[in-house]
Amino acid sequence: MRTGPLSGHIFVHELLQGHEARAYENLRMTPRLFLKLRDVLINKGLMKDTTNLTCTEQLAIFLHALGHGVSNRVLSERFHHSGETISRHFNAVLKAVVSLKREYINLPQNDVQVHPHVRHNKIFYPYFKVSSYNKI
Template sequence: MRPCYAIREPRRSIDEVRHAFIHRLLLYDNRNTHNQLRLYQSTFFKLVEVLKNKGLRSTKNVDVEEQVAMFLYVIGHNVRLRVVAFYFSHSVSTVHRHFISVLRAIQRITGDYMKQPGSNDTLLQQSVTQRSFSHYFKDCVGAIDGSYIPAMVNIEDQPRYRTRNGRIAQNVMAAVGFDMKFTYVLAGWEGSARDPKVLKAAVRDAPTKLLIPAGNPIAF
C-alpha cells in the first residue's frame, strides 16, 4: 500500500481569513450576497453610503461595509452574535459594539424614509378614489395591522411574550399607505398584548405617536 502524504498549506493570519471572507461575501457572487445579507450588492452599497452620511464611521480594524454586513447577517438569519463573531473572525464584544453602532445609524434614517401623512395629505388617497371601490374607502389614508415577530427574551419574561399559538414573539403594529409605503411602525409590545391595546398605546402613549390626519377620527 502506497503511503499518502498531506501537503501542508501555509497558515493564513486571522486578518487574511477575514478579508477573504468579506471579499467573497460582498464582491464575488451577487446571489450569494443576497442569500447571506438579504440585499443585493448594489442595494447593500447604497445602504452603506446612506449610513455613512448619517455618521457611521470606520474604525481602525472594522470598516463600515463590514459593520453593516455583520448587522445584516444577525437580523437576516436571527443568529447569535457568537455565530457572527466566528464567521467574521472578531470577538463577540467587537460584533456587539458595531451592531449597536449600525442600529443607531439605522434609527437616524427612519425619519427620511418613513413619514406619517399630514392633515392635508391627499396623495395617498388618489389610488383609491380613482377606482370603483372608492366608496368603501372614503377618507381612508391607509391600513393598520399587527404582526407577530419571533423574539428572544429572558425566561422570566417569556409568559408575557407568549402568543395565543404558544410562540414567543413581540406584537409589532405597522401602518401603510395606499402607495405601499410604511408610514409608522411600533415594535416591542409583548406577544400576549391584543391589537386594540397596542393601537391605543400608539395613538396616546407611545414616545412617537401615530398621527391621525384631521377629519379622520379614530375610536376605541
C-alpha cells in the first residue's frame, strides 16, 4: 500500500543530513540534539533497533507525532509502516523518554517562590500547583 519512493528511513536520513531548519521543522529539534537524545536512549538500554525500524526512525516518528499532533494514520503514510508498527514503536519510545524523567526533570522544592501572577490566577492553578501528590 505504501510504495512511494521516499520511505521513512530515507526521509529521516534526509532530515538529519539536510538543512538544519528542515530537521527542526519536522522534529522540533536540531539534528545534533536529536542524535544526542537517540544516543542517550540507546546507551541506557532504553531503545534498540528492530527488524523493521532503526532507533533513529523510531525517535523521529515519536518526535514528529508530538511536534505536529498528527494521527497514527498520517504517521503511517509519512513513514511507510503499518499503524500497528507505528503505535508499538511510539509507545516504546514514550516509555523510554519518560524513564529519563528523574535524570532530566527537577521537581520544585517547597521553598520555591512562585510569581504572584501565577499563584493568584485561577487559570494557572491546575497546572502550577505543587502538592504532595505531585512529588515522586
